[in-house]
Amino acid sequence: MNPNIVETINVAREVAWLPWAVQYFFLIGLSYGAFLLSLPGIVFRRPTWGGVSRLALLGALVCGLSAPVALLADLHQPGRFWHFYAYFTPTSWMSWGAFFIPIYLGGLIVYGWLAFRPDLARHAASGGRLAGVAGTLAYGGHESRGALKAAALLAFVGAALVALYTGVEVAVVRARPLWNTPLLPVQFFITALAGATGLALVFNRFSSRDAAHTLTLSRVLAATQALALAIGALWLALGVSGLSPVHAKALAEVGPSANWQISAVWAAAATALTLLLAWKRPGSGLLVGLLALHSAWMMRWSIFIGGQEVPKTGAGYYSYSLPLGPEGLMGIVGTAGLWIFLFVLITSLLPLDRIAAGAADKAGV
Amino acid sequence: MKSCSDSSSLLASPSRRAFLRGVPVVTAAAAVAPTPAIAATGRHQWAMLVDVRKCIGCQACTVSCIQENGVPEGSFRTVVSTYSVKLTDSAQPAGTYVLPRLCNHCDNPPCIPVCPVGATYKRDDGIVAVDGDRCVGCAYCVQACPYDARFINHETNKADKCTFCAHRVDAGLLPACVETCVGGARIFGDINDPNGELARRLKEAQPQLKALKPELETSPRVFYIGLDERFSGKVEGEGTLWKPRNLQSTAHG
Ligand code: SF4
Ligand code: SF4
Numbered sequence: 001m002n003p004n005i006v007e008t009i010n011v012a013r014e015v016a017w018l019p020w021a022v023q024y025f026f027l028i029g030l031s032y033g034a035f036l037l038s039l040p041g042i043v044f045r046r047p048t049w050g051g052v053s054r055l056a057l058l059g060a061l062v063c064g065l066s067a068p069v070a071l072l073a074d075l076h077q078p079g080r081f082w083h084f085y086a087y088f089t090p091t092s093w094m095s096w097g098a099f100f101i102p103i104y105l106g107g108l109i110v111y112g113w114l115a116f117r118p119d120l121a122r123h124a125a126s127g128g129r130l131a132g133v134a135g136t137l138a139y140g141g142h143e144s145r146g147a148l149k150a151a152a153l154l155a156f157v158g159a160a161l162v163a164l165y166t167g168v169e170v171a172v173v174r175a176r177p178l179w180n181t182p183l184l185p186v187q188f189f190i191t192a193l194a195g196a197t198g199l200a201l202v203f204n205r206f207s208s209r210d211a212a213h214t215l216t217l218s219r220v221l222a223a224t225q226a227l228a229l230a231i232g233a234l235w236l237a238l239g240v241s242g243l244s245p246v247h248a249k250a251l252a253e254v255g256p257s258a259n260w261q262i263s264a265v266w267a268a269a270a271t272a273l274t275l276l277l278a279w280k281r282p283g284s285g286l287l288v289g290l291l292a293l294h295s296a297w298m299m300r301w302s303i304f305i306g307g308q309e310v311p312k313t314g315a316g317y318y319s320y321s322l323p324l325g326p327e328g329l330m331g332i333v334g335t336a337g338l339w340i341f342l343f344v345l346i347t348s349l350l351p352l353d354r355i356a357a358g359a360a361d362k363a364g365v
Numbered sequence: 366m367k368s369c370s371d372s373s374s375l376l377a378s379p380s381r382r383a384f385l386r387g388v389p390v391v392t393a394a395a396a397v398a399p400t401p402a403i404a405a406t407g408r409h410q411w412a413m414l415v416d417v418r419k420c421i422g423c424q425a426c427t428v429s430c431i432q433e434n435g436v437p438e439g440s441f442r443t444v445v446s447t448y449s450v451k452l453t454d455s456a457q458p459a460g461t462y463v464l465p466r467l468c469n470h471c472d473n474p475p476c477i478p479v480c481p482v483g484a485t486y487k488r489d490d491g492i493v494a495v496d497g498d499r500c501v502g503c504a505y506c507v508q509a510c511p512y513d514a515r516f517i518n519h520e521t522n523k524a525d526k527c528t529f530c531a532h533r534v535d536a537g538l539l540p541a542c543v544e545t546c547v548g549g550a551r552i553f554g555d556i557n558d559p560n561g562e563l564a565r566r567l568k569e570a571q572p573q574l575k576a577l578k579p580e581l582e583t584s585p586r587v588f589y590i591g592l593d594e595r596f597s598g599k600v601e602g603e604g605t606l607w608k609p610r611n612l613q614s615t616a617h618g
Binding site: 002003005007012014017076080083084087094172174176308311313314 | 422424441444445446447448449450451461462466475477478479480481482483484499500501502503504505507508509510511512513516517522523577578581595598599600601602603604605
């Protein structure tokens with residue numbers, strides 16, 4: 001900072017992408033990450049992955065269904081969402097995103113239904129809560145591998161497109177050097193996968209508490225944290241060395257801010273701690289799970305809200321304080337509420353234990 | 366339509382003139398001075414020249430813009446950013462630097478391609494406009510504008526910014542800020558009209574003509590005379606001391 005210049009009058013611009021946007025990027029990331037974790041057990045039938053993948057699929061569904069609501073709420077004209085479909089604009093990644101989301105969610109819902117159909121039938125047969133509804137939804141409860149694989153493929157293509165667009169949409173904004181780095185989409189992807197692993201660990205803790213599941217997930221988590229640290233180090237190296245001008249600009253933009261220094265140290269420490277625990281104490285499932293979820297959320301909060309605290313022309317930084325209304329806290333509480341509602345709804349039809357146990361669950365057979 | 370006349374009867378205060386002498390206009394940048402290309406269409410191509418040397422920082426433009434366009438409290442389409450600058454080569458400790466800011470109506474505007482519904486567009490006369498009936502308020506354009514020229518209007522819930530007072534221009538009037546500028550610092554006109562005031566003044570000022578953030582290649586249609594390099598991008602300095610009321614964001618250094 002140049003101490004010789006003091007800005008006495010300028011406009012402080014408000015954040016225009018609200019906490020709703022943070023929630024959207026967090027939830028859609030968790031969803032596609034969890035979807036990927038669902039593949040080894042459900043599609044490829046890897047023996048150690050069965051329960052893990054089913055818990056992950058539950059996470060993918062709950063997060064995937066709540067994410068679009070957060071996205072819609074971030075629009076200042078939510079009633080006009082149909083304009084996205086009426087006025088497709090190929091130059092805009094956001095416009096493409098409007099088409100990628102339904103591909104992903106459509107594929108995911110069909111895949112989820114096909115994967116859980118036999119469980120729904122088991123639940124109906126066991127006469128548990130909402131057994132009637134489960135029976136109707138099971139629609140015979142057959143397992144159809146071909147259809148399942150086709151739906152998984154569609155969801156996979158959708159997930160890849162969603163991961164691509166959510167990262168690139170932000171990374172192309174040249175006006176914000178912090179966002180405008182090619183590593184950003186990679187960082188979003190890795191932290192999304194880590195957060196999803198964390199979510200599956202939390203689900204596991206509250207269902208079967210299966211030690212083998214915890215071990216499998218801890219391994220994945222350790223790998224994601226190691227990758228996240230490596231990419232973070234690469235980001236910093238590119239910035240400090242000046243080898244990559246865009247990274248140097250990004251670093252120069254936030255480097256002098258004390259808030260950012262704290263955030264950076266916090267993020268690095270949390271990631272290192274998660275790595276250490278997941279690696280050395282793979283049994284600490286709940287703790288590392290929550291840590292990973294926290295890191296994934298914090299990363300998005302810092303990038304989106306923190307990024308918008310940097311004036312593009314004015315001096316210094318704006319400091320954001322979270323408003324309590326729909327523009328702020330309500331965005332976080334609202335999406336959390338919706339998430340819980342969906343979780344309760346799905347687990348009423350398909351209890352968590354039943355999901356974790358899968359075909360091994362003989363309760364109703 | 367006539368461009369604003371070159372009225373320099375109201376001069377800057379002596380202290381400010383002294384300051385301006387202390388801030389030499391860097392002429393080394395002349396080689397990269399923006400050239401206002403005369404559009405080949407033969408139609409009007411509106412642009413603005415801001416002569417920073419004549420701006421007295423009175424904010425008459427800021428106020429008239431708010432009045433003319435009904436800009437909600439706490440939001441601004443134009444503002445005169447004001448800086449206190451320590452002087453080293455003068456008896457007085459500090460001088461004031463003022464910089465009128467507005468949408469640059471860029472010829473290569475980053476705000477347009479990002480709009481997911483094509484609501485932001487460039488009119489044939491060069492004015493970058495928002496179709497309020499189409500805008501979904503996604504604020505992607507707000508993020509993409511490198512000049513912080515855009516905001517979400519809390520009354521309309523749509524993207525908002527300076528329109529060069531298109532409604533006035535279409536009726537043969539000058540933008541409100543140009544009309545009210547006390548120092549005659551804002552000159553508006555048609556770069557396609559070789560005999561017009563704007564084209565003439567741009568030509569005269571050519572060696573010292575500058576634009577904000579030229580490295581981004583946005584080709585602004587707002588040109589500056591007397592733009593100090595230290596203020597042409599993100600200003601390195603201590604943050605705003607004054608902020609509009611009712612804002613959730615505050616500013617600090
Ligand atoms: S100044 Fe900003 S809003 Fe105006 S045309 Fe350029 S990019 Fe768009
Ligand atoms: S806020 Fe409106 S004008 Fe801006 S990008 Fe979104 S839809 Fe387009």
